Amino acid sequence: MSVIAIHPLIDTQRQVTGAAFSGGTLICACVEKPVKVRTRHDLAHNHVCGCTQCWKPAGANFSIVAVVPTKDVDVLENSDKLAVVDPSALILRHACKECxxxxxxxxxxxxxFQGLSFIHPERFQESGWAQPGFAAFVSSIIESGFDPSNMDAVRSRLKELNLEPYDCLSPGLMDYIATWTAKKKGVLPA
Known part of the structure; x- marks a missing residue:
């Protein structure tokens, strides 16, 4: 098996750490009239996430996600292009309707987590934000169709990258639960 793809920025070892990052402007992927969101605070708990709810760029098995205080988040441009992905979810993910x-x-x-907003730091136009420090919901990549037999390789790769992998139960049990969920959804063969 080739090297496990985690996320394009992680896989290329791109350095993004800065000593004094204090926020910036997140920009969606639209070429015309992009949505722009400003944060006025440093990131907390930056990590890679394998859940099926977070936005991921093409080719990524994990997202990069962190939190900032909601009071320090402002939509600067094109707010009319935003819509909540799932109004019943705990995290009210505002996504661009176009991209x-x-x-x-x-x-x-x-x-x-009330009072915090989840953001994807890779969308900052500025550099210098803290690199992810751990991996969360690792087993959940199975629910996206990832082959469960390769999970040991994923966890090894994350550890190589100094991203300690976390799940609620033992990795084997979480893989089992996620495999069952993926089969029930029809993402993996029954």
Whole structure:
């Protein structure tokens, strides 16, 4: 098996860390009239995420996602192009209706994350944001159709990249649950 693709920015070892990043402007993928969202705060908990809810660029098995205080997030341009992906979800992911990029996702319900917004730092026009520090919901990539027999290789690759992989139960149990879910959805053969 070739090297496991995590995310284009991670796979190319692109350095993005800065000592004093204090926010910037996130831009969607539209060439004309892109959505622009400004954050006025440094990132927290930047990580790669394997869940099936986060936006991922083409070819990525994981997203890059972090949080900022919701009070420090402002839509600067083309807010009319934003729509909430799933109004019933905990994270209200506001995505561009044209290109599909998730621009910000506030948590508004009573929850430990209430008051935070999830963002995809790779969309910053500025450089210098902190690199991801861990991997979350690793087993969930199976729910996107990833071959469960390659999960040990994924976890090894994440550890090589200093991204400790995390899941709620043991990796084997989480792979089993995610495989069952993927089969039920029809993403993997039954």
């Amino acid at each position: 599909g990029v998730h621009m910000h996702g506030p948590v508004e319900r009573e929850h430990p």
